[in-house]
Amino acid sequence: MKIYVRERAKIKEGVKQPRYRVVAIVGDKDDKVKVAASHFRKVELEQLAKDLSAELIYLEPMPEEEHGKMKK
Known part of the structure; x- marks a missing residue:
């Protein structure tokens, strides 16, 4: 199983807020995770x-x- 995360876009250094956002959880078909x-x-x-x-x-x-550009 893999958990993909990224840093939040609108978070500043030193702020006491959660810094990461879960993007995806990938695993076997039988694995069930509710976030x-x-x-x-x-x-x-x-x-x-x-x-x-x-x-x-x-x-x-x-x-x-x-940001905002689509790659072809």
């Missing part, structure tokens, strides 16, 4: 991955100049 929250702290994600025996994958942010 109730939309934003997570890093330690929460690490605990979730540990309990599910899942790999945590941090997605790279898109450069500002690429």
Whole structure:
């Protein structure tokens, strides 16, 4: 099982809010995971991955100049 996460776009350094958002959870057909929250702290994600025996994958942010552009 893999859990894909990314940093939130509108979060600033030093703010006491959850910094990450789950983008996708990929696993076997029989694996069922229900996520109730939309934003997570890093330690929460690490605990979730540990309990599910899942790999945590941090997605790279898109450069500002690429926002809104479609690649062909």
